[in-house]
Amino acid sequence: MGEMFVCFVFLCLLNYGDSGGLHLQGDYIISGWFPLHNSDSTLPPTPYLTDCTQGLTNKHGYHLVQAFRYAVDEINNGTQNKLLLPGVTLGYRTYDLCSLPASNLATLDLLAQQDDSSVVESRTVAVIGPDSSSYSFTPATALGAFLIPQISYEATNELLSNKILYPAFFRTIPSDKNQVSAMIQILVRFNWTWIALLASDNSYGLQGMQGLSQQASLYNLCIAYQAVIPAVTNKTKQYMQDMVKHILKSKVNTIVVFANKRRAAGFFPFVIDQNVTGKVWIGTEDWSVASTVSSIPGISTIGTVLGIAVQYTEFSGLDDFERLSVPRLQDTSLNSPINHSVPCMQNTNLYEIAIQGFSMSQYDVVSSFNVYKAVYAVAHALHNILHCDSGLCQKYKVQPWEVFHQLKQVRFSIRNTSFYFDKNGDPPTGYDIVTWVWTDGQWSFKVVGNYSPAPTELQLDASQIKWTGQVSPVTKVPESLCSPECPYGHRKLLTGQHKCCFDCMACPAATFLNKTGYTFCQACARDYWSEEESETCKKRAELYLPWGAPLTTALLIYLGVTLFLTLGTAVIFLFNLSTPIVKSAGGKTCLLMLASLTVASCSTLCHFSRPSQIGCLLKQPLFIISFTVCLACVTVRSFQVVCIFKWSSKLPRSYETWAKNRGPEMFIFITTVVEVFISLLRMLLDPPFPSRDYDFYNDSIILECSKTMSLGAFAELFFVCVLSLICFCLSYMGKDLPANYNEAKCITFSLMIYMISWITFFTAYCISRGSFAMALNIGAILFSVLGILGGYFLPKVYIILLKPQLNTAAHFQNCIQMYTMSKQ
Structure with missing residues (x-):
């Protein structure tokens, strides 16, 4: 099988030769992949491995490595060893992943070990990392083919939950599917229906953009403008400036930026340059609490920032471990050369980084705790495989696929939090909702709510958010609407391609509408009626002649x-x-x-x-x-x-x-x-x-x-x-x-x-x-x-009662004689 990877080995530059790597001997080895350096160099047309040590030191990656070492040390030497892995120890091997080629090379090295009989005792049983979704796809595909479990602490792309494509991928950070849902709930909570959507030009951003676009219509949200944020180069500067102009032209007040911290840090200077203020920016967990974005000069003027953040858990002990471990990192055994199966692996000399004394932010704590949980998940899987419940683990060779199967079943409590992987390899955790706070020019963030994916629930205290207007702070929640909601008694008449843009039409008589957002008015029941613009129906009056009226x-x-x-x-x-008048009338x-x-x-x-x-x-x-x-x-x-x-x-x-x-x-x-x-x-x-x-x-x-x-x-x-x-x-x-x-x-x-x-x-x-x-x-x-009574009978009654002298036979005979004489 080793011959399969020969063609890949030549992709790296051989001039690096064998180099040192941070490692610890143990009975069972865990590989840790961490970004100890930053590298944004543009890849040439042919595959090229960037020298990570030439890039800037990544303080966040440093804390991740230390959390990894802290978890292993705690399991091996702490009180946990008595219960979790008694009689055996964990070892580790770390890789500096500053670029995509470095990630691919680490994958090749690990796979080559699996077929190398000379390194049987130091074969990796699980991988912790990497930190990026973009760096995770190739390893997840390759490692999944051999059922080598991979647990990422920061890769959030929803595609990685696909167990058909990536069967052995796990993570201790929630999927972007939940992050998209959390963003949707925030937009719905504040009725921000007219938004702009920006995404980084990688799988993390594009998948997030796709997920949010698909769900937006289900919640009556309209995306007025959407664009992809590229890396900042001379060719893309004009594009970035035009992007900001389009946002201003669309008249949206809420912008969702689904991007990683590198792309977000490159985009916001263009926002500041065009003096964009008073907007609401919704950020992802990758940049909303990252100092690389909040430290951009002038960014406090852009408006209100609401962000998604992985839920914070108190993680004591890591600060002390980092401080005490600096002298120990001078031990050459930690940084001595490793017999890598693939040459030109990156240098991971941690001592040179540790002596810089990096402080730890809350963002670092959250991600470090994710690494910590990943190590403990592997330890609990080994606990089950080695039958450690008896008080002593049965030490024998463990295959990665065994760890893979046990990871799907682990369930444990760590630092007062319950942890397990669901059927997609995702954790059951939710998010904190944070807002940026500026105090005398100093940045910090405050947790104002939380989001739970199962069941879907958003808890948010809006009174804790300090809304920033175009000129000064405001107390009212900013609006982001194409058209204001129609009042009760009016329906929406769509005026364009977006259902958020409409005119309000009064409901005609006999209809009503006591809700907003409808394009039709509801007819009143037959026994009810309403006037124009009615929000309720009134009972119709029944017209008849009641007895008491x-x-x-x-x-x-x-x-x-x-x-x-x-x-x-x-x-x-x-x-x-018998009188003549009655007889003449008809008797x-x-x-x-x-x-x-x-x-x-x-x-x-x-x-x-x-x-x-x-x-x-x-x-x-x-x-x-x-x-x-x-x-x-x-x-x-x-x-x-x-x-x-x-x-x-x-x-x-x-x-x-x-x-x-x-x-x-x-x-x-x-x-x-x-x-x-x-x-x-x-x-x-x-x-x-x-x-x-x-x-x-x-x-x-x-x-x-x-x-x-x-x-x-x-x-x-x-x-x-x-x-x-x-x-x-x-x-x-x-x-x-x-x-x-x-x-x-x-x-x-x-x-x-x-x-x-x-x-x-x-x-x-x-x-x-x-x-x-x-x-x-x-x-x-x-x-x-x-009429009959008065016209026919009343004259006769008059004669009977008042003119009785006319009611005689003689009078009637006289009238007849006079009529006869007149006719002669």
Whole structure:
């Protein structure tokens, strides 16, 4: 297998030869990959290994190495050794990963060891590192093929959770998937829907940008502008300046910068140069707490910085270990040459770095604790493999794949925190939410909240955030909106490609909206209504004539008066039935007329209260039929008078036949039967029923009987109108008869009242409905009754009560004689 890597070995420069590497002998070796130096040199077209020692010392990487050594030392020599790995020791081998080629070379060296029989005792059982997602993909692929476990402490790219591509990759830092979710929750929490999204030009930034872009639409967030931050070169400076101009042009107040600290540190000087102030910047865990960004001159003016940070845990002991370990690092055994399988490995002389006395920031503590947890995870895996529960580990050769399988099952408590790997090799930890704080020009950050991925929960104390405006600090949370939210009662009308940009349109009547962010208004329920711009619906009023209403009381009084007059007239006629005036009016037929008028008046009782099925069936037929009887009686009386005075001499036999065969009674009966038949046919074929009219008024419901204007109803009315017309014609023909028999004026007056009443009602019914129209309907019925009563019966009552001298046979005989003489 060693021959497989020969082609890769020649990729490095042989002029470095064998060089020293930080190492510690032990029964089981762990490889530690840390960035002890920074190198931003541009790679040439051919593979080239940068000399890490030529770059700047990375103080953060120094603390990571020391945390690695501290964990191993604590397990080997501390009280933990008695319980965790009794009887065996851990060793380590470190690599300085200042560049991508250095990462690839470390991978080749480790794989070459696995096939080298001369280094069986010093083979690596697990790898801790590297610090970057970009540096992790190649090692994760290569090591995963051999199931050599790799635990990264800072690589967050979501793709590394793919167990098909990277089966042996683990990490002690949360995945970017959780970081994206935390950022989304912050944006939602402050309603920042109009944002700019920037990302570094590596897998870390691009994957974060992709994840945030995909989730943004699910939370109604709009990305007004997005761009990739490249490395700063002469060629990219203009691009970076244009990027800042585009941010200003887009008028966003919140910018998400999903980048590593190197790209962020290169980008923000361009922001400062263009005097960008008053913005809100949301940063990733890689740069938001990194001093390489916060130490940029003038960066305190850019606005408010909110950042994601790996949750902080108290990590005591590392400071003392670093301080006490400096003299020990002079021990040549730690820095003596290692027999690397691949030459030209990087120098990791830690003493030269340690004597510089780097201080430790909170960012360093968090990452160092991740390294610390990774070492303990390997130790717990070895504990299970070596069966150390008996009090003494069974020392034997351990294969990396055994450690891999045990890492998936480890679960332990460390520094009062529970730790394990989920099915994707990710830890169950969340994030702290931090904000930058400037005190007299000195930078620090403050934890203002936290984010938990399972279940998804953001806890944030906004009162702890010091918002920075364009000129001075502000107390109000800055807005970042394309369009302000529509007030209640208004819907959104999208005006462009972004759903965050819209106009507000008032909800029309009969709709409402009591929430923001909707593009449609919700219709009110049928029993409710609303005006324009409403946020709630009101219950519709029900229009009918309840018994206790003042209008109902007035109508009932009106009905009582009508009944009193009708019944009073009937009593007067009954006691004067044999008098000439009553006989000339129709005799007993008058009682039938008054009875029908009484029934017609009583039909109005069906119009009060809520409509019922029986009431709807009876109210119109009851009036129509009873009024038909009355009109038929008047028609018969008019016909008889005309026949007696005008046609009896010309058609004596016809009138005699009419009189002897009960013609008047038959006419009244037949007309009544016809009207009854029409009414019954209507009730059978198109019966009315209680209905609720929702359409005539927006704010009211009309409780009425259906079919008021139906064909059957018009047929009933048409028959009555024809009968009225016949009655009027016969009355008009008798206009020159004796005064006691001349009813033309009275009947015409009665019929005119009848016609006007119903024309008024139908006109009002078409214009207005509800209680007013119902009252008009009752009024039309009672007016029709009073019209007949006043036009036909009242003159006769007047003669009976006040002019009895005119109610004699002699007077009537005299009138007939005078009429006869006038015709001769």
